[in-house]
Amino acid sequence: MKLAKMSIAGSLESNDALITIQPVDKRGVELVIESIVEKQFKDRIEKAVRQVLKDYDIDGVYVRVQDRGALDCTLKARMEAAILRGKGDLQ
Amino acid sequence: MFYEREINLNRSEEANKVRGFLNSLGLKFPEGSEYTVGVFYGEEIVGTGSLAGSVLQGIGIAPQFQGEGISARIITNLMKKALGKGREHLFIFTKPETAAQFQNLGFKKVAEALPFAVLLEWGGQGIDGFKSHLMKISRNKPEGASCIVVNCNPFTMGHRYLIEKAARESPWLYILVVEEDRSLFPFHVRFRLIKEGVKDLKNLSVIPGGEYVISSATFPSYFTREEDLAAAQASLDLEVFSTHIAPPLKVIKRYVGEEPYCPVTSVYNRCMKELLPQKGIQVVEVPRLKIGVEAVSASRVRELIKRGGVEKTRELVPESTYSYLVSPEAREVIERIKRSSSRH
Numbered sequence A: 001m002k003l004a005k006m007s008i009a010g011s012l013e014s015n016d017a018l019i020t021i022q023p024v025d026k027r028g029v030e031l032v033i034e035s036i037v038e039k040q041f042k043d044r045i046e047k048a049v050r051q052v053l054k055d056y057d058i059d060g061v062y063v064r065v066q067d068r069g070a071l072d073c074t075l076k077a078r079m080e081a082a083i084l085r086g087k088g089d090l091q
Numbered sequence B: 001m002f003y004e005r006e007i008n009l010n011r012s013e014e015a016n017k018v019r020g021f022l023n024s025l026g027l028k029f030p031e032g033s034e035y036t037v038g039v040f041y042g043e044e045i046v047g048t049g050s051l052a053g054s055v056l057q058g059i060g061i062a063p064q065f066q067g068e069g070i071s072a073r074i075i076t077n078l079m080k081k082a083l084g085k086g087r088e089h090l091f092i093f094t095k096p097e098t099a100a101q102f103q104n105l106g107f108k109k110v111a112e113a114l115p116f117a118v119l120l121e122w123g124g125q126g127i128d129g130f131k132s133h134l135m136k137i138s139r140n141k142p143e144g145a146s147c148i149v150v151n152c153n154p155f156t157m158g159h160r161y162l163i164e165k166a167a168r169e170s171p172w173l174y175i176l177v178v179e180e181d182r183s184l185f186p187f188h189v190r191f192r193l194i195k196e197g198v199k200d201l202k203n204l205s206v207i208p209g210g211e212y213v214i215s216s217a218t219f220p221s222y223f224t225r226e227e228d229l230a231a232a233q234a235s236l237d238l239e240v241f242s243t244h245i246a247p248p249l250k251v252i253k254r255y256v257g258e259e260p261y262c263p264v265t266s267v268y269n270r271c272m273k274e275l276l277p278q279k280g281i282q283v284v285e286v287p288r289l290k291i292g293v294e295a296v297s298a299s300r301v302r303e304l305i306k307r308g309g310v311e312k313t314r315e316l317v318p319e320s321t322y323s324y325l326v327s328p329e330a331r332e333v334i335e336r337i338k339r340s341s342s343r344h
Helices: A038-055 A072-087 B012-024 B070-084 B096-103 B126-138 B157-168 B187-197 B227-249 B263-279 B298-307 B310-316 B319-325 B328-339
Strands: A007-010 A017-023 A029-035 A061-067 B002-006 B035-041 B044-052 B055-061 B089-094 B108-113 B117-123 B145-150 B173-177 B204-208 B251-257 B282-286
Touching (some): A007 A072, A007 B070, A017 A072, A017 B070, A038 A072, B012 B035, B035 B070, B044 B070, B070 B089, B070 B096, B089 B096, B108 B126, B117 B126, B117 B227, B126 B204, B126 B227, B145 B157, B145 B227, B157 B173, B157 B187, B157 B251, B157 B282, B157 B310, B173 B187, B227 B251, B227 B263, B251 B263, B263 B282, B298 B310, B298 B328, B310 B319
Parallel strands (some): A029 A061, B055 B089, B145 B173, B145 B251, B173 B204, B251 B282
Antiparallel strands (some): A007 A017, A017 A061, B002 B035, B035 B044, B089 B117
């Protein structure tokens, strides 16, 4: 399913992540990950983000993750908040 | 603990607190801010930042609190505010020595004019997206083209004269129209009047300037008339033009009208003649077309509308512009001109 609008969740503070998601005209997921711990954890971040997108059945989306060392649970929570806002379910 | 809150700019006490804080850091509170956030430690302000359109500005953090994540808080706060207003492509102007701090927060460098300033961006298609857009436009067009950057507020015989000359002397001409909507005539009107006014000329393209052509991001003082800042910002704007805009359009010449009146624009023209040739772009400054004793300019047209009414502008503008001016569609704009004291 597609998002209704662009949305943002999280922050750029330490141990958090800023997630920007935006509906796009093509299918699939375009994912950009920037992390201060990219070398060690990029794969893990990608896995966590894709899982949430799958759980919510989101398609045709651009996702930018600016990770500042967030734990998996934080990442997932930020992703969920961004998706719900993008769907218009959450302010 | 730190906490953040919006600064009410309408309350002078609050606004002065921010002003004083920035002054103590050797910074000026930026005019034109529509939203300002402050980070506090108890009663004490330790950081601030503002939003003006898609520009994040007036960002300052007390030195003794640097490294506490305050800039991250400010930037996050401003990003969310901007996004809430539907602005997803953001800019920061900063000094070269502080650019890294914002790059760490995910901003990317568009251009730098050392030693004055660096322009950074976040989100949107980015400068690379704009370049590939320009490359598509120029794909089947000749090399060695020319370019004119115009605002055309509104399109006059003076613009027409400059464009005709440039088109005659060039294999192809690109007319880049300043897209930002801060002029009295809205962008869609300015753009349409230019297209109509040049439609008999075959070797040119009229294209929207996007966010990188004298927008408030690349050249804010164009809209505030602070001449001392103008040189620094003009250098930055010209850097963007020569590295990101001219090459994808295969442009080697830039035409510009002589500027006898507006001091900011004349600084801009001077910088242009100094900087662009170093980048292999020739600058051709064309004297203004005169009708009667005075040069034709958009500001003269607006002045005439302001004082006498639209009929007075007849010989200064092409037919297409004139028929717009006398149409009902223009009524609102004309009212605004009559009330305005702005030069732009």
